Amino acid sequence: xxxxxxxxxxxxxxxxxxxxxxxxxxxxxxxxxxxxxxxxxxxxxxxxxxxxxxxxxxxxxxxxxxxxxxxxxxxxxxxxxxxxxxxxxxxxxxxxxxxxxxxxxxxxxxxxxxxxxxxxx
Amino acid sequence: xxxxxxxxxxxxxxxxxxxxxxxxxxxxxxxxxxxxxxxxxxxxxxxxxxxxxxxxxxxxxxxxxxxxxxxxxxxxxxxxxxxxxxxxxxxxxxxxxxxxxxxxxxxxxxxxxxxxxxxxxxxxxxxxxxxxxxxxxxxxxxxxxxxxxxxxxxxxxxxxxxxxxxxxxxxxxxxxxxxxxxxxxxxxxxxxxxxxxxxxxxxxxxxxxxxxxxxxxxxxxxxxxxxxxxxxxxxxxxx
Numbered sequence: 001x002x003x004x005x006x007x008x009x010x011x012x013x014x015x016x017x018x019x020x021x022x023x024x025x026x027x028x029x030x031x032x033x034x035x036x037x038x039x040x041x042x043x044x045x046x047x048x049x050x051x052x053x054x055x056x057x058x059x060x061x062x063x064x065x066x067x068x069x070x071x072x073x074x075x076x077x078x079x080x081x082x083x084x085x086x087x088x089x090x091x092x093x094x095x096x097x098x099x100x101x102x103x104x105x106x107x108x109x110x111x112x113x114x115x116x117x118x119x120x121x
Numbered sequence: 122x123x124x125x126x127x128x129x130x131x132x133x134x135x136x137x138x139x140x141x142x143x144x145x146x147x148x149x150x151x152x153x154x155x156x157x158x159x160x161x162x163x164x165x166x167x168x169x170x171x172x173x174x175x176x177x178x179x180x181x182x183x184x185x186x187x188x189x190x191x192x193x194x195x196x197x198x199x200x201x202x203x204x205x206x207x208x209x210x211x212x213x214x215x216x217x218x219x220x221x222x223x224x225x226x227x228x229x230x231x232x233x234x235x236x237x238x239x240x241x242x243x244x245x246x247x248x249x250x251x252x253x254x255x256x257x258x259x260x261x262x263x264x265x266x267x268x269x270x271x272x273x274x275x276x277x278x279x280x281x282x283x284x285x286x287x288x289x290x291x292x293x294x295x296x297x298x299x300x301x302x303x304x305x306x307x308x309x310x311x312x313x314x315x316x317x318x319x320x321x322x323x324x325x326x327x328x329x330x331x332x333x334x335x336x337x338x339x340x341x342x343x344x345x346x347x348x349x350x351x352x353x354x355x356x357x358x359x360x
Contacts, residue, residue: 048314055317059324066328070335079332 007107013068014103017061021096024061024086027054032089061086065099072103128340135333139326146322153315161243164217164283173248173281178303180246182283186211188219190235192274195263201225204299205232206267206282208274209242218272218282219244222296227263231296236288244283245301 031054034047062083069079085095164184167177186209196204203224208216219242222231250266257265264271267282284301 048312051314052317055314055321059321062325062328066332073339076332076336 010071010107013071014100017064017068018096018100020061020064021092024057025092027057028089058086135329138329142322142326146319149315149319153312153319167246168217168279168281171280173246177246178248182246183243184211184217185239185241187239188235194272195227196267197259197263197265203227207235216274216276216278220282220284220299223299231294234292234294236290236292240288242285242288244285247282247284247301247303
């Protein structure tokens with residue numbers, strides 16, 4: 001997060017965020033399966049391993065989301081939305097595409113043709 | 122700039138979030154240290170006429186019956202440590218010796234405080250102590266170790282005994298419980314999952330502070346200073 005992040009650094013941050021969104025989304029689904037196996041069918045005794053893994057991966061996901069959001073100077077409401085989407089099964093997969101779309105919209109166009117940005121806060 | 126209404130609101134929100142996350146962390150930390158609660162099983166499932174199987178040592182058991190005060194013994198471990206062991210006779214007639222209390226002298230009021238009527242107990246199943254077969258002369262009603270032979274019951278009893286944890290109705294005299302010599306898998310360890318969550322809540326609180334600091338820094342510098350180069354066109358009011 002240098003003084004003036006370039007498009008390249010934003011793209012790097014976006015890639016990290018997208019990878020982590022996929023990992024967290026998948027782990028969250030695994031966690032849901034583990035909870036069902038533990039409390040509903042009672043086939044496994046403990047879901048701790050998945051729970052702990054998901055906890056720390058989610059932590060990294062939030063960090064990477066904040067990093068990307070800061071670079072894009074997004075509103076805190078949007079950052080909150082990004083963070084929260086990691087807690088809902090399946091939603092992180094959708095959020096990850098949505099976020100990539102935001103970055104594309106704001107950054108993807110050639111510099112000369114950068115359109116006037118509507119305030120999103 | 123710090124005195125604006127927006128910054129007052131942001132700072133108060135930050136403090137509220139830190140307090141909330143701190144409380145959540147503390148809650149998880151408490152949960153991480155709680156003891157494992159093992160539901161007791163019916164005593165008959167593990168305590169039969171045969172000696173208690175090693176796999177059943179330290180099992181939490183429950184049963185109901187009546188205490189037979191006439192066949193109570195004091196197991197003398199030292200001059201100041203006596204276990205009060207009373208047979209509890211359930212409906213099937215096979216008695217279960219229950220170590221009700223540990224007392225410092227045979228005159229302790231807990232010794233005579235045998236609850237009458239049907240009593241439901243929860244305790245920890247234990248194997249009999251080793252029997253070297255050496256006679257020790259002790260006053261009547263006292264034995265030197267807890268074995269089937271030293272109890273000398275005139276009716277059948279199970280191949281083990283139970284260290285009392287709780288009974289219903291409660292005894293008229295509150296006494297020190299006998300600590301089961303063989304305890305279950307130590308639940309003293311930290312629960313990793315909750316300990317992990319406790320650490321994470323603290324880190325989330327740190328994120329909040331960092332976030333607040335970022336907003337403050339950006340505000341002081343003026344919005345748009347480190348916007349991506351490609352999108353500098355209009356300086357927009359962010360946040």
